[in-house]
Every structure is written in structure tokens, then in C-alpha cells.
Amino acid sequence: MRLKTHIEDLDDLLGGGIPAGHVVLVIGPPGSLKSTFVFHVIHSNLVHDADMRAAYVTLEQDGVSIIEQMSALGYDVSRIKDRFRIVDWSALKRGMSERTGEWIDAFIRPLRQLKEDVGLDILAVDSLEALYSVADMRNPRAEKYILFSRLKELGATTFCISESRYGDLSAADFREECFLSDGIVHLSIERIGRAMGRYIGILKMRQVNHPMEYYPLLYSDGKFSIVRR
Numbered sequence: 619m620r621l622k623t624h625i626e627d628l629d630d631l632l633g634g635g636i637p638a639g640h641v642v643l644v645i646g647p648p649g650s651l652k653s654t655f656v657f658h659v660i661h662s663n664l665v666h667d668a669d670m671r672a673a674y675v676t677l678e679q680d681g682v683s684i685i686e687q688m689s690a691l692g693y694d695v696s697r698i699k700d701r702f703r704i705v706d707w708s709a710l711k712r713g714m715s716e717r718t719g720e721w722i723d724a725f726i727r728p729l730r731q732l733k734e735d736v737g738l739d740i741l742a743v744d745s746l747e748a749l750y751s752v753a754d755m756r757n758p759r760a761e762k763y764i765l766f767s768r769l770k771e772l773g774a775t776t777f778c779i780s781e782s783r784y785g786d787l788s789a790a791d792f793r794e795e796c797f798l799s800d801g802i803v804h805l806s807i808e809r810i811g812r813a814m815g816r817y818i819g820i821l822k823m824r825q826v827n828h829p830m831e832y833y834p835l836l837y838s839d840g841k842f843s844i845v846r847r
């Protein structure tokens with residue numbers, strides 16, 4: 619089964635969409651539309667399928683600000699509100715336990731509960747860096763491995779938003795999550811003279827024979843498109 623991005627040409631390139639249950643890294647600099655892209659996938663899937671449920675874990679912006687931003691971008695949030703849960707961690711940034719690895723349980727438990735109670739098809743974590751900043755990590759490599767295993771076990775198609783610098787990804791942007799995830803979507807902003815353009819590249823997508831190419835990413839009024847030659 620595939621989860622459509624509902625960005626027409628992108629779903630074509632992915633052979634129908636993102637394999638359901640994948641944990642996908644959405645990586646890019648500020649303003650590259652990471653949050654908007656992930657919200658777009660959630661919103662359009664919930665609008666098209668009345669049985670789908672999604673959760674958006676926000677650590678960087680509060681829940682109200684996410685809703686306001688998405689409404690301002692042209693998404694009618696009222697159409698999905700019964701099946702869409704914002705899990706707002708921005709208010710409780712401290713309070714995760716001191717014991718190694720316990721923050722992972724504290725983070726996953728409410729999500730697992732949500733899945734048992736009402737179901738969970740799509741999950742967003744915005745952002746990993748904000749999550750790590752409140753997680754008292756003793757052994758980052760081991761704990762990130764456990765986090766990704768737990769996310770995978772949840773069974774939802776999961777988007778983990780991650781911050782990079784501007785321009786191409788470099789060694790400095792390289793991280794364990796690139797190995798641990800099933801897919802990497804890179805959203806970039808490039809400057810050519812005075813102009814700036816947004817691009818999208820699929821760097822990795824397990825089970826998918828995708829092209830290795832960047833495409834201009836256009837956005838207006840709740841509609842994304844990519845430019846193929």
C-alpha cells in the first residue's frame with residue numbers, strides 16, 4: 619500500500635506514493651516548507667479518505683500557531699479536525715525523565731495510546747532537533763536507534779522533520795537518522811543571483827525505484843506542484 623503525497627507528479631515519480639508504514643525524514647532549512655509539506659500530505663489524505671487519522675507532534679511551534687499557519691496557507695482545517703490530533707509538546711519541554719532512554723517511552727506512550735484508542739495512519743514529528751533538545755540523551759546513537767524502532771513499530775507512515783543548513787546537504791548535515799529512516803525527502807532553497815527557488819529531491823525511499831534528481835517545488839493556495847522537464 620502507498621500513501622499518496624497528493625502532489626501529482628511526485629506520486630508518479632514515487633510509483634504511486636510513499637510505502638505505507640515508512641518512517642521518512644523530511645530535511646531542509648528554515649522556510650523550505652517542511653511543515654507545510656507534511657501538513658499537506660496529512661490534510662489531503664484525510665480529506666480524501668474519511669477513515670484515516672493523523673497526529674502532528676509539535677515541539678517548535680504551539681498547536682494554535684500550527685492551525686493558524688495552515689489556515690492562512692489555504693487549508694480548511696475544519697474538514698479534518700475530528701480525525702486530526704495536534705500533540706503539543708512545546709508547553710512541556712522539560713519533565714522527561716532523567717534515566718537513559720526513558721524519554722523515548724515518555725514520547726511514544728501517548729502515541730501508542732492514541733493509536734489504540736482511535737487509530738493512527740499518519741504521524742508527523744516537528745522537529746527531531748526540538749525533541750532531542752528536551753531529551754536528556756546519554757548515548758545518542760543508541761537512543762536514536764531505539765526511537766526509530768519504536769516509531770516504526772507504531773505502524774503509521776511517519777514524517778520526521780529535521781533541520782539542515784541552506785544549499786546542498788553536506789557532511790555537516792549527515793546524521794544517524796539518514797541510515798535509520800526508510801526515506802529521505804530533501805527540501806532545499808537555492809539562490810541564483812537575486813532569485814531564490816525551492817527544490818525537492820528524494821534522496822532515499824526504500825522499496826521505490828525513484829529518480830535521483832531535484833525538481834523545482836512550487837506552492838500556492840494549498841496546492842503543491844513540481845516541475846518536470
Ligand SMILES: Nc1ncnc2c1ncn2[C@@H]1O[C@H](COP(=O)(O)OP(=O)(O)O)[C@@H](O)[C@H]1O
Nearest residue numbers: 647648649650651652653654690691837838839
Ligand atoms: N500564503 C502563502 N502562500 C505561499 N507561501 C507562503 C504563504 N505563507 C507563508 N508562505 C511561505 O511558507 C514559509 C514557511 O513554511 P514552513 O512550512 O513553515 O517552512 P519550514 O517548516 O521548512 O520552516 C514561509 O517562509 C513563506 O515563504
Ligand SMILES: [Mg+2]
Nearest residue numbers: 652653654744
Ligand atoms: Mg517548520
